[in-house]
Amino acid sequence: MLGFCGIEAERLRARWVSSAEAPEFVEEVNDFISALKQIGPSPLKKNTAQNVA
């Protein structure tokens, strides 16, 4: 659905991580962060910044 609206689908992730799986959680989040850094800033964010300015 995001792709259909022109937003990179990689910006949204859903994972099941148990509360007992701290390392998995950290790894997932770190992985997500690096993936997001690669895609760069969101088009939505740019939009709001422009609106405010």
Place this chain on the structure above:
Amino acid sequence: MIEIVRQKAGELLNQGKIKGFIAPSRENGHVAPRLFTRVEELSTLNLGDSSSEGDARYPLDKILITLHRKYPDDCFGILVRGCDQRGLYTLYRLNQLNPDRVIEVGIACSPGLAKACECLKPFPDDAVAGDPVAPEGQKAVEMVEDMDMAGRFEFWMDQFSKCVKCYGCRDICPMCFCNECSLECKDLVSKGDLPVDIPVFHLVRAMHMADRCIDCGLCEEACPSDIPLRTLYKKTGRIMDEEFGFTSGINKHEKSPLSIMGPAPDKKGP
């Protein structure tokens, strides 16, 4: 066509099989939904056509939900086009209506209406009138898919930013029956102020419609800002079909894959 429906509804009323028949009615120049309880009243019956076919459709299914709750022992008749019937099937599935207390009187839509709607089944099962025509393609969805990412983003943001947050799309939707609505949950979308959060507001609704939307198009007709909502939900419907081989309301007894816990079912779609 209308005579056949009138006759059928009259029979049902005469035989005492139904307490009332839900259909549009033309009175004082306006077409509006009505509950016909006596045969004599059926002279004003209308098929949802004001100046052209299907231009005065109403969420009759939604009215039936209200009646069902109010009169839990009675059976009602209802005029259905393909979309209304998809709605009934979905509401049976979601336990909002009891099929034993509903008698459907179905009519098939004309080729012109089927083309304008691009719906997947422009006729109900067991239509009493009208000749079923094959569904049209879905050009509206393809038009957006043909754009690149930046184009899609611009297109939808332009559209969504026209939203006046009137909740008309939700209120007219025959598949929206929840007592608590996510669109009023302040953790998801800000409540009571404008401009509306975009694209969150519209995507939250699209997500909630994923296995429900029956593509009747009433939301888009109701939207005062002419946002192509139907195209958005058609896409959600397509994803459901591609991922799970499921289309809401097409088969009477089909469960939604989203209500099944466990591994993903085999893909049926392309």
